[in-house]
Amino acid sequence: MAQKVKVTLISLKHPCTACLITYGLIKEMLEKIQKDFDFVEIEYLELEDLKHIHSIPGLEVEKFPALLINDEQITAGSLPMKKQLITIIKSEAGIYEKN
Amino acid sequence: MNSKQLVIDALLNKEVERIPWIPFVGCHAAKLIGVSAEEYFKDSTNIVNGITKAYEEYRPDGLPALFDLQVEAEAMGCTLKYAEMNPPSVVTHPLEEGVKLSELKVPSEEDGRFPIVLEATRKICKKLGDKIAIYGLITGPFTMALHLLGTDIFYKMMDDPEYTHELLKFCEKVCISTARMYIDAGVDVIAVVDPMTSQISPSCFSEFVSPYATSIFNYIRSRAKLSSFFVCGNAKKNIEEMCKCKPNNVSIDENIPLEYVKKICQKYGVSFGGNIKLTVTMLFGTPTDNIKDAENCMSIGGKKGFILSPGCDIPFDTPSENIKAITSYVHGEVSKFLESNSTLGDVKVEIPDYKNEKQVIIDVVTLDSESCAPCQYMVEAVKNSAAKFGSKVRWAEHKIKEKESVVFMLKMGVKNIPTLLIDGKIKYISTIPEESQLEKDIESAVEKKNI
Numbered sequence: 001m002a003q004k005v006k007v008t009l010i011s012l013k014h015p016c017t018a019c020l021i022t023y024g025l026i027k028e029m030l031e032k033i034q035k036d037f038d039f040v041e042i043e044y045l046e047l048e049d050l051k052h053i054h055s056i057p058g059l060e061v062e063k064f065p066a067l068l069i070n071d072e073q074i075t076a077g078s079l080p081m082k083k084q085l086i087t088i089i090k091s092e093a094g095i096y097e098k099n
Numbered sequence: 100m101n102s103k104q105l106v107i108d109a110l111l112n113k114e115v116e117r118i119p120w121i122p123f124v125g126c127h128a129a130k131l132i133g134v135s136a137e138e139y140f141k142d143s144t145n146i147v148n149g150i151t152k153a154y155e156e157y158r159p160d161g162l163p164a165l166f167d168l169q170v171e172a173e174a175m176g177c178t179l180k181y182a183e184m185n186p187p188s189v190v191t192h193p194l195e196e197g198v199k200l201s202e203l204k205v206p207s208e209e210d211g212r213f214p215i216v217l218e219a220t221r222k223i224c225k226k227l228g229d230k231i232a233i234y235g236l237i238t239g240p241f242t243m244a245l246h247l248l249g250t251d252i253f254y255k256m257m258d259d260p261e262y263t264h265e266l267l268k269f270c271e272k273v274c275i276s277t278a279r280m281y282i283d284a285g286v287d288v289i290a291v292v293d294p295m296t297s298q299i300s301p302s303c304f305s306e307f308v309s310p311y312a313t314s315i316f317n318y319i320r321s322r323a324k325l326s327s328f329f330v331c332g333n334a335k336k337n338i339e340e341m342c343k344c345k346p347n348n349v350s351i352d353e354n355i356p357l358e359y360v361k362k363i364c365q366k367y368g369v370s371f372g373g374n375i376k377l378t379v380t381m382l383f384g385t386p387t388d389n390i391k392d393a394e395n396c397m398s399i400g401g402k403k404g405f406i407l408s409p410g411c412d413i414p415f416d417t418p419s420e421n422i423k424a425i426t427s428y429v430h431g432e433v434s435k436f437l438e439s440n441s442t443l444g445d446v447k448v449e450i451p452d453y454k455n456e457k458q459v460i461i462d463v464v465t466l467d468s469e470s471c472a473p474c475q476y477m478v479e480a481v482k483n484s485a486a487k488f489g490s491k492v493r494w495a496e497h498k499i500k501e502k503e504s505v506v507f508m509l510k511m512g513v514k515n516i517p518t519l520l521i522d523g524k525i526k527y528i529s530t531i532p533e534e535s536q537l538e539k540d541i542e543s544a545v546e547k548k549n550i
Binding site for chain 2: 012013014015016017018019020021022023024025028029049050062063064077078079081082
């Protein structure tokens with residue numbers, strides 16, 4: 001049985017246009033992944049101030065949107081590939097592909 | 100020279116007397132006039148009032164008529180989600196939902212919010228167009244393709260390059276049509292804003308973006324207008340490809356070192372702009388942080404072919420004081436700005452009796468030489484030169500982060516930073532002297548005092 005995987009998407013409360021577009025695309029990607037893998041839990045966080053950065057476990061880089069899987073930062077300010085995310089999520093869930 | 104001419108000359112890669120300043124005001128203008136972002140983006144009167152207010156408050160040399168990269172997408176059937184304090188975002192992609200590319204139509208003046216946006220642009224150009232450069236911002240072809248298709252485009256580029264080219268060809272037509280509408284409305288500059296190209300490699304850029312972007316810039320040139328290519332995010336790898344598309348200017352954000360962009364752009368004869376930090380400095384920093392960032396950018400950018408601007412559109416809640424601090428630095432009015440923004444009434448500073456002192460006194464007014472590069476170079480020059488004169492010379496750094504230094508600055512009539520004074524007289528403003536020249540200056544002051 002797959003283990004639960006926590007995915008956290010963090011954005012600034014007041015992002016610029018480019019960050020907003022990237023955020024929207026990652027959010028869509030995560031929602032599609034969640035439809036295929038029901039053990040994925042997604043949390044959306046909005047940072048009001050950079051001072052709060054340390055309140056989020058695993059968040060290390062001040063670039064947004066930031067994506068964490070099980071409290072480990074995967075991307076910051078860039079768009080991940082869906083296949084890359086699925087591979088990480090499966091690995092975290094303990095699902096390994098048979099060769 | 101008026102502000103508009105400054106921007107035009109900088110875009111044309113000419114030497115200018117003062118570096119032009121363009122704050123990319125988008126939804127922040129809504130805050131300036133006390134409306135929500137949604138009310139702002141949907142109403143031409145609000146857009147005109149917001150931009151007028153930004154012009155009055157921030158004394159820029161240029162402004163975008165509108166910073167909204169969703170206008171074209173909405174007019175082609177993408178659903179937008181509007182927000183109170185942010186630009187709208189695209190939430191559906193027609194091509195992902197089964198609409199065929201052949202069914203999409205190039206938007207005209209009558210579609211979506213174009214009637215509102217163009218009416219506002221015409222009014223802004225009429226009101227401010229003789230004073231400052233007005234930018235018409237269009238969504239770049241790759242970002243537009245992402246709006247229409249969603250993230251599947253990354254797979255299509257590999258699996259179905261033919262379709263990807265068809266899609267980008269269509270986006271090129273939309274870009275040219277939108278550029279035409281803005282040019283007809285009276286703008287001076289077309290900025291092709293393609294932030295999502297930072298997500299692709301130079302080879303993908305060269306194959307899927309360059310042919311279409313080049314064609315868009317050729318069209319803008321054929322209409323005798325100037326152009327800028329905006330990118331956001333870490334697009335360092337693509338700067339050279341962007342230059343090859345032959346825009347007049349490349350504008351970048353904080354993720355790319357300005358020195359690098361300057362070097363590449365100069366190689367291609369393209370002017371460049373950027374890259375004040377939007378989040379750390381403008382949104383969350385202090386006015387002093389903003390002065391420091393502007394100073395660093397301007398010292399790297401120089402007066403030939405450089406435009407000072409933020410990396411992307413200014414966030415809604417950015418404190419106005421931070422933007423005004425940058426304005427004060429650009430116009431050489433830092434002391435006036437600090438005076439009006441500090442409570443200095445009870446701060447007492449004793450000015451040395453320079454004439455009767457038995458030493459030559461050098462004062463350097465800085466932001467902080469530990470964190471501001473030009474300040475550091477000026478302080479180092481003073482330190483090295485003064486050391487050669489032993490006890491005949493003493494020097495001090497006055498960091499304007501401290502109130503006493505602001506009072507000192509005001510009393511000495513120093514207007515900008517870094518400034519070097521010898522025996523109370525201003526000698527160098529924002530220019531780092533050669534050490535040999537500075538030594539001659541000190542020597543002359545030593546001789547004058549007969550010490």
